[in-house]
Amino acid sequence: MKFLGNIIWLLLGGFEAAIGYFTASLAMLITIIGIPVALQTFKIGLLCLWPFGAQVKKTASPPGCIAIPLNIIWIIFGGLFAFCTHIFFGAFLCITIIGIPFGKQHFKMALLSLAPFGKEVTLNF
Secondary structure (H helix, E strand, C coil): CHHHHHHHHHHHCCCHHHHHHHHHHHHHHCCCCCHHHHHCCCCHHHHCCCCCCCEEEEEECCCCCCCHHHHHHHHHHHHHHHHHHHHHHHHHHHCCCCCCHHHHHHHHHHHHHCCCCEEEECCCC
């Protein structure tokens, strides 16, 4: 069932969202300062490709005190916009019974896009 959900997800917008995150990741890789941000946008892009069955959890080892300031900077410079976008589409999809599983995936991405530093994505194929 996860496989079918992921295929439908890819066909109905997941692929385009992942391309957007991957493009942002490549743009951030141009600068040395943007490399940590590029890794996080790449992480969210992977979740956009295959969200059903994927798990988002905190990293086993604490990344140090740098995660909190980086998450604050992330929220200010685009994370809040990505969070609101995923919340909007999640709520929109939850209007119908068929859209509820897809809305739940948007809510999962919303939590990751709000504060991605210190979290990891595990894809289960």
